[in-house]
Amino acid sequence: xxxxxxxxxxxxxxxxxxxxxxxxxxxxxxxxxxxxxxxxxxxxxxxxxxxxxxxxxxxxxxxxxxxxxxxxxxxxxxxxxxxxxxxxxxxxxxxxxxxxxxxxxxxxxxxxxxxxxxxxxxxxxxxxxxxxxxxxxxxxxxxxxxxxxxxxxxxxxxxxxxxxxxxxxxxxxxxxxxxxxxxxxxxxxxxxxxxxxxxxxxxxxxxxxxxxxxxxxxxxxxxxxxxxxxxxxxxxxxxxxxxxxxxxxxxxxxxxxxxxxxxxxxxxxxxxxxxxxxxxxxxxxxxxxxxxxxxxxxxxxxxxxxxxxxxxxxxxxxxxxxxxxxxxxxxxxxxxxxxxxxxxxxxxxxxxxxxxxxxxxxxxxxxxxxxxxxxxxxxxxxxxxxxxxxxxxxxxxxxxxxxxxxxxxxxxxxxxxxxxxxxxxxxxxxxxxxxxxxxxxxxxxxxxxxxxxxxxxxxxxx
Ligand code: SF4
Numbered sequence: 001x002x003x004x005x006x007x008x009x010x011x012x013x014x015x016x017x018x019x020x021x022x023x024x025x026x027x028x029x030x031x032x033x034x035x036x037x038x039x040x041x042x043x044x045x046x047x048x049x050x051x052x053x054x055x056x057x058x059x060x061x062x063x064x065x066x067x068x069x070x071x072x073x074x075x076x077x078x079x080x081x082x083x084x085x086x087x088x089x090x091x092x093x094x095x096x097x098x099x100x101x102x103x104x105x106x107x108x109x110x111x112x113x114x115x116x117x118x119x120x121x122x123x124x125x126x127x128x129x130x131x132x133x134x135x136x137x138x139x140x141x142x143x144x145x146x147x148x149x150x151x152x153x154x155x156x157x158x159x160x161x162x163x164x165x166x167x168x169x170x171x172x173x174x175x176x177x178x179x180x181x182x183x184x185x186x187x188x189x190x191x192x193x194x195x196x197x198x199x200x201x202x203x204x205x206x207x208x209x210x211x212x213x214x215x216x217x218x219x220x221x222x223x224x225x226x227x228x229x230x231x232x233x234x235x236x237x238x239x240x241x242x243x244x245x246x247x248x249x250x251x252x253x254x255x256x257x258x259x260x261x262x263x264x265x266x267x268x269x270x271x272x273x274x275x276x277x278x279x280x281x282x283x284x285x286x287x288x289x290x291x292x293x294x295x296x297x298x299x300x301x302x303x304x305x306x307x308x309x310x311x312x313x314x315x316x317x318x319x320x321x322x323x324x325x326x327x328x329x330x331x332x333x334x335x336x337x338x339x340x341x342x343x344x345x346x347x348x349x350x351x352x353x354x355x356x357x358x359x360x361x362x363x364x365x366x367x368x369x370x371x372x373x374x375x376x377x378x379x380x381x382x383x384x385x386x387x388x389x390x391x392x393x394x395x396x397x398x399x400x401x402x403x404x405x406x407x408x409x410x411x412x413x414x415x416x417x418x419x420x421x422x423x424x425x426x427x428x429x430x431x432x433x434x435x436x437x438x439x440x441x442x443x444x445x446x447x448x449x450x451x452x453x454x455x456x457x458x459x460x461x462x
Contacts, residue, residue: 192224
């Protein structure tokens with residue numbers, strides 16, 4: 001029984017997190033099998049839109065073939081006295097939440113990457129038109145965000161139109177992101193947090209700073225600020241920066257406290273600018289993954305749209321499964337594309353100097369933000385296919401990560417040498433107070449050494 005009498009399926013928070021597997025799916029809208037998809041919210045003047053209007057460009061749900069995937073766009077226009085352009089990103093992110101309230105309708109990801117599925121069961125119950133989905137969205141938007149006075153929604157399934165509108169939407173996303181780039185983390189006294197993804201990743205808490213965009217790539221610090229203002233009880237909230245505990249790794253007492261509270265004690269610390277130690281938690285809708293490649297002591301990046309295996313032999317989906325869920329996984333880190341454009345990008349790990357592999361497509365998207373002396377030293381799927389190839393490539397390009405190999409080799413050599421000497425010397429006589437040992441005619445002075453001995457014999461010299 002639906003809370004809305006004219007809607008044939010139930011609607012409510014309990015359906016958030018509902019997954020629709022392939023065998024149960026009636027149709028798929030957007031997703032990895034389609035080239036074009038988007039969702040966009042635009043703020044309009046009061047007289048520019050018609051409240052309650054729902055349009056469909058292309059075939060409606062009932063005219064789509066069962067089991068198939070289709071290009072898809074959701075275009076929402078809103079108006080109200082307090083509605084301004086700054087709020088577009090925040091309202092847009094709510095499409096994800098409200099779509100997931102609908103029984104048998106699943107919405108994943110954001111912006112140019114949406115992935116929706118309608119279940120066979122809900123289709124059979126009568127959810128067979130976008131008009132019904134539009135009605136639910138309009139009611140939820142207006143009741144949850146009362147500043148929306150008028151709302152008009154257009155669903156697009158015509159492939160050419162989706163493509164055309166996606167292009168425009170991407171330009172708008174870029175404009176929003178560029179605005180947020182002007183601010184630095186050091187210039188603000190508060191960050192923003194988001195728990196919208198907890199329906200899928202219960203311990204996930206995004207900490208959004210000016211220079212660390214949300215994992216989904218859809219919420220900037222400005223969006224966080226706007227959302228906390230218009231909906232103080234909503235999923236976005238203010239975080240006081242507090243004490244700076246580690247400027248380089250990005251550890252702040254306020255962020256630690258907020259994450260601990262919102263993850264119900266599961267996560268206690270977060271380092272914002274690294275993929276190691278206590279990295280930012282990863283939900284499930286991150287745009288890309290930064291993953292450690294131990295064989296070269298470097299970091300690879302793969303974005304969601306990359307098809308096929310990455311340099312470590314695993315596709316995005318496999319790595320996403322072991323990264324997601326709101327966990328902190330050492331060396332596997334869900335990130336947004338925009339974060340790659342930040343000067344704080346994995347700063348504690350070496351930033352771009354540590355990146356050794358990434359797909360051409362994502363490299364192209366962020367190329368203006370990769371230091372000029374590094375860009376050609378980062379391999380792509382077109383340069384190398386195996387880890388051995390990658391090693392050769394990095395050597396041939398004199399990638400900065402090679403300096404780390406040299407240091408590691410030196411450290412290893414020292415370790416072997418010390419071990420060998422220790423094994424050669426069954427008895428070491430320590431001459432106090434000079435802390436030196438006599439070994440077969442040589443005098444070895446140990447500095448800053450940790451000595452583990454089964455037995456120490458201190459003998460008085462005659
Ligand atoms: S990724 Fe983060 S900011 Fe984006 S919706 Fe999820 S919790 Fe919110």
